Amino acid sequence: MQFELTREYLDEIRDWIAENQSNFINDTIIHLHPADIAEILDELNTEEAKFVYAHLDHDLQGDVLMELEDDVRQKFVETFNSDQLALQLENLDSDDAVDILGEMSIDKQLEVISKMDSENASELVDLLNYDENTAGGLMQTEFIRAKLEWPINRCVIELRRQAEEVDKVHTIYVVDNDDVLVGTLSLKSLLVANSKAIVRDVYENKNMAYVFTNEDSEEVARVMDKYDLVSVPVLNLQKKLVGRITIDDIVDVIREEADKDFQMASGISENVEHDAGILKMSRARLPWLMIGLLGGVLGSQVIGNFEMQIGAIPSLAFFIPLVAAMGGNVGVQSSAIVVQSIANGTSQFSSILSRVRREALLGLLNGLICGTFIFGITWLLQDIKLGISVSIALFIVIFFAAIFGTLIPLILHKYKIDPAVATGPFITTLNDVVGLFIYFGVGMMVFGL
Amino acid sequence: MQFELTREYLDEIRDWIAENQSNFINDTIIHLHPADIAEILDELNTEEAKFVYAHLDHDLQGDVLMELEDDVRQKFVETFNSDQLALQLENLDSDDAVDILGEMSIDKQLEVISKMDSENASELVDLLNYDENTAGGLMQTEFIRAKLEWPINRCVIELRRQAEEVDKVHTIYVVDNDDVLVGTLSLKSLLVANSKAIVRDVYENKNMAYVFTNEDSEEVARVMDKYDLVSVPVLNLQKKLVGRITIDDIVDVIREEADKDFQMASGISENVEHDAGILKMSRARLPWLMIGLLGGVLGSQVIGNFEMQIGAIPSLAFFIPLVAAMGGNVGVQSSAIVVQSIANGTSQFSSILSRVRREALLGLLNGLICGTFIFGITWLLQDIKLGISVSIALFIVIFFAAIFGTLIPLILHKYKIDPAVATGPFITTLNDVVGLFIYFGVGMMVFGL
Numbered sequence: 010m011q012f013e014l015t016r017e018y019l020d021e022i023r024d025w026i027a028e029n030q031s032n033f034i035n036d037t038i039i040h041l042h043p044a045d046i047a048e049i050l051d052e053l054n055t056e057e058a059k060f061v062y063a064h065l066d067h068d069l070q071g072d073v074l075m076e077l078e079d080d081v082r083q084k085f086v087e088t089f090n091s092d093q094l095a096l097q098l099e100n101l102d103s104d105d106a107v108d109i110l111g112e113m114s115i116d117k118q119l120e121v122i123s124k125m126d127s128e129n130a131s132e133l134v135d136l137l138n139y140d141e142n143t144a145g146g147l148m149q150t151e152f153i154r155a156k157l158e159w160p161i162n163r164c165v166i167e168l169r170r171q172a173e174e175v176d177k178v179h180t181i182y183v184v185d186n187d188d189v190l191v192g193t194l195s196l197k198s199l200l201v202a203n204s205k206a207i208v209r210d211v212y213e214n215k216n217m218a219y220v221f222t223n224e225d226s227e228e229v230a231r232v233m234d235k236y237d238l239v240s241v242p243v244l245n246l247q248k249k250l251v252g253r254i255t256i257d258d259i260v261d262v263i264r265e266e267a268d269k270d271f272q273m274a275s276g277i278s279e280n281v282e283h284d285a286g287i288l289k290m291s292r293a294r295l296p297w298l299m300i301g302l303l304g305g306v307l308g309s310q311v312i313g314n315f316e317m318q319i320g321a322i323p324s325l326a327f328f329i330p331l332v333a334a335m336g337g338n339v340g341v342q343s344s345a346i347v348v349q350s351i352a353n354g355t356s357q358f359s360s361i362l363s364r365v366r367r368e369a370l371l372g373l374l375n376g377l378i379c380g381t382f383i384f385g386i387t388w389l390l391q392d393i394k395l396g397i398s399v400s401i402a403l404f405i406v407i408f409f410a411a412i413f414g415t416l417i418p419l420i421l422h423k424y425k426i427d428p429a430v431a432t433g434p435f436i437t438t439l440n441d442v443v444g445l446f447i448y449f450g451v452g453m454m455v456f457g458l
Numbered sequence: 459m460q461f462e463l464t465r466e467y468l469d470e471i472r473d474w475i476a477e478n479q480s481n482f483i484n485d486t487i488i489h490l491h492p493a494d495i496a497e498i499l500d501e502l503n504t505e506e507a508k509f510v511y512a513h514l515d516h517d518l519q520g521d522v523l524m525e526l527e528d529d530v531r532q533k534f535v536e537t538f539n540s541d542q543l544a545l546q547l548e549n550l551d552s553d554d555a556v557d558i559l560g561e562m563s564i565d566k567q568l569e570v571i572s573k574m575d576s577e578n579a580s581e582l583v584d585l586l587n588y589d590e591n592t593a594g595g596l597m598q599t600e601f602i603r604a605k606l607e608w609p610i611n612r613c614v615i616e617l618r619r620q621a622e623e624v625d626k627v628h629t630i631y632v633v634d635n636d637d638v639l640v641g642t643l644s645l646k647s648l649l650v651a652n653s654k655a656i657v658r659d660v661y662e663n664k665n666m667a668y669v670f671t672n673e674d675s676e677e678v679a680r681v682m683d684k685y686d687l688v689s690v691p692v693l694n695l696q697k698k699l700v701g702r703i704t705i706d707d708i709v710d711v712i713r714e715e716a717d718k719d720f721q722m723a724s725g726i727s728e729n730v731e732h733d734a735g736i737l738k739m740s741r742a743r744l745p746w747l748m749i750g751l752l753g754g755v756l757g758s759q760v761i762g763n764f765e766m767q768i769g770a771i772p773s774l775a776f777f778i779p780l781v782a783a784m785g786g787n788v789g790v791q792s793s794a795i796v797v798q799s800i801a802n803g804t805s806q807f808s809s810i811l812s813r814v815r816r817e818a819l820l821g822l823l824n825g826l827i828c829g830t831f832i833f834g835i836t837w838l839l840q841d842i843k844l845g846i847s848v849s850i851a852l853f854i855v856i857f858f859a860a861i862f863g864t865l866i867p868l869i870l871h872k873y874k875i876d877p878a879v880a881t882g883p884f885i886t887t888l889n890d891v892v893g894l895f896i897y898f899g900v901g902m903m904v905f906g907l
Contacts, residue, residue, distance in 0.1 A: 042665040044684045169650045178646045179628070179688065196645035197627045201618045216491040235493045237706040239628065239688045256705050257686040260712065267716030268798055274720065275794030276787055287816065291823050294791050298828055298856075301787045305780025306835055312776045319775050323768040326775040327761045330890050331754025333779045334786070337886070338725055338750045342743050345724030349717055367736065374740050379747055386755055407747075437786070441779050 047076030071100030095124035104149035145222035148252030304438030336440030343414030372411025380404035496525030520549030544573035594671035597701030753887030785889030792863030821860025829853035
């Protein structure tokens with residue numbers, strides 16, 4: 010791509026705005042892609058951004074608005090009055106408009122909707138009812154439909170008529186007289202069809218992919234991914250065609266999903282916006298910290314049982330964090346792989362058994378390597394008895410941690426609990442406690458305590 | 459979607475195959491979507507799957523082959539001789555064919571290529587030169603191109619001619635006489651254009667997005683995501699059009715990227731296939747385990763400094779794992795958020811400062827909550843002095859861990875190191891060591907040792 014936002018260009022823009030000059034907007038800005046313009050506005054302060062924005066035409070305003078970062082857009086929207094907002098929303102695709110509307114208070118929603126023309130408004134009011142994590146919440150009502158009995162020519166005419174409203178046309182949806190989806194017509198087949206044909210002759214009704222309004226957005230992503238679709242029709246429960254979802258919205262869903270898994274594996278239990286309040290952020294993190302605390306208290310009880318031994322040989326305490334941490338590390342590694350294959354839907358029963366076997370083998374190997382390594386170091390730094398204790402304990406801990414790390418997500422998954430919660434703090438904590446038992450058990454034997 | 463693979467249907471299929479009946483294939487299987495057929499074959503054993511596969515026609519075979527799970531496909535491909543392989547590859551899109559070819563040994567590649575017709579072969583040979591993580595490695599050479607001076611009618615005729623070869627047409631690429639890309643023509647504009655117009659009149663040359671063959675696949679994903687594209691043209695360094703990349707391949711790149719980050723945060727340093735050898739898997743995990751070990755050894759040295767104190771008050775040792783683990787947990791939580799916003803490209807300098815401030819505040823709050831909680835428990839279980847030591851230390855550790863967890867990924871990013879490597883073991887290990895110092899320092903003061 011050509012466009013790259015440089016600090017120099019940004020400074021130039023700031024200077025122009027400071028001098029209240031607007032020529033640069035018509036000279037350069039409006040020739041950029043809306044996504045590039047949004048990138049510039051993201052970097053400006055709200056006042057500067059509004060100056061540029063006010064000089065764009067309505068269509069471009071709508072496109073730019075949707076490309077802004079969420080928090081920048083929100084600040085922006087707050088500075089509009091309801092007349093301006095109504096106008097802005099009418100310029101947007103319905104799925105984008107309803108996203109913005111959904112972020113407002115109910116009073117503001119009512120006010121803005123009352124200012125819109127009634128057809129646009131009623132569409133948005135319908136869309137607002139859907140949960141934002143369902144197909145209904147993702148769909149837009151702009152799409153092109155054709156009837157079975159239409160001649161191809163009429164399709165082309167309709168396409169011309171409707172195409173003004175519909176931004177990106179990938180597929181024409183074919184419906185019967187009750188608006189029930191019966192098939193699809195690709196633009197390619199429309200272009201290559203004999204002009205005397207009717208839709209019924211050339212439409213495709215085999216392997217028609219669709220989703221229902223109440224289906225989860227992750228399921229929509231799965232369907233579009235599996236069937237390599239760039240758009241998917243959305244049906245209500247009467248199988249009537251009510252909307253479509255395009256792949257760009259699904260790419261966002263996939264990214265958010267990945268982010269959520271990553272956060273969950275890192276011990277953050279709710280998906281919190283970057284700019285959420287401190288209390289909300291704290292609440293998202295405390296559950297895992299509490300589990301960690303309880304694990305730590307449990308660990309203290311385990312160690313408490315060996316108070317006498319520690320009093321006799323304090324150096325035993327030196328390697329407590331090492332053994333605990335290694336159990337956690339190995340467990341997280343093993344569980345990450347399992348969680349991922351579950352998330353990607355690749356886990357038949359046969360592969361589960363072979364996975365546990367492989368992880369156990371891997372645990373033995375890595376345990377042996379790490380154990381040998383630590384034996385040498387501990388011998389060198391302390392004494393051979395401690396070396397023997399630490400290395401044997403570490404070997405056993407790594408082996409068990411690998412097996413726990415593999416089994417726990419599998420078990421959680423079997424009981425329909427999202428296994429992503431199993432990585433991170435949970436496995437770490439469990440392995441801490443088990444590891445301490447093993448460590449002191451081995452230590453007592455070696456030292457004959 | 460309608461299709462759902464049930465155990466009963468799978469058992470039925472197995473029975474039919476066992477009885478050497480093939481009617482069911484023409485009756486049911488061939489009416490399914492290739493992705494659904496692949497889902498069935500994934501579950502069958504190789505012999506059964508080959509039985510079904512052999513009864514499909516060549517086109518369907520190609521489609522199904524590409525939808526199989528990687529490891530199933532590899533087993534499958536291994537059972538073909540080079541004549542069969544050559545035939546299969548000719549049925550595939552060039553990007554898919556080259557993926558399969560790339561998985562073979564160089565001898566097998568030579569053999570298969572010698573069996574293909576020379577035009578197909580030379581295309582694949584060219585594509586094989588590209589690194590698979592670049593635009594060149596992802597692109598296919600099937601696309602539709604038009605010249606500037608062509609009348610629209612000719613475009614439609616060309617489209618008819620070329621459309622047989624090109625599976626999904628999203629956009630027609632417009633080139634000049636030197637094959638240099640000059641713009642695009644959407645099917646929609648082709649449909650609504652006056653039939654007497656020429657391409658030059660209706661093509662779009664503003665904001666043309668493209669990538670170069672040597673660009674990284676992540677950059678391709680970024681461009682397609684930013685500009686909401688369903689396909690992107692690929693240019694060589696002379697700006698000649700040489701291929702295109704479709705969104706379905708980029709969705710795979712995005713998923714793989716997310717998987718890689720997840721693995722890296724879990725302490726797995728190389729992206730290893732699920733079915734890789736044990737030695738390779740071990741090598742991917744050992745680097746982090748070694749860092750953990752060294753951290754543990756360092757920790758043991760820290761505790762070693764307080765040997766006398768532990769000898770005097772062994773109960774100080776009880777809470778070593780708690781303090782160490784909590785530092786790690788908090789650090790991982792903070793760093794995960796930062797790593798994510800860096801990966802999503804949302805990190806201006808101003809937001810960095812505010813982020814560190816927010817995380818510090820959050821650390822204070824969560825530290826206060828956790829500290830109060832542990833004070834109560836420790837007082838109850840042990841005594842008040844230990845309660846005071848543990849809770850004060852925990853408070854300080856959580857506060858610092860939050861700050862380290864935020865700063866370290868930011869610093870790594872500044873020095874062009876992938877910050878995803880910073881979460882997990884690295885932060886955990888650092889916080890372990892620092893936490894131990896704080897803990898014993900506080901303990902000494904409280905107990906007056």
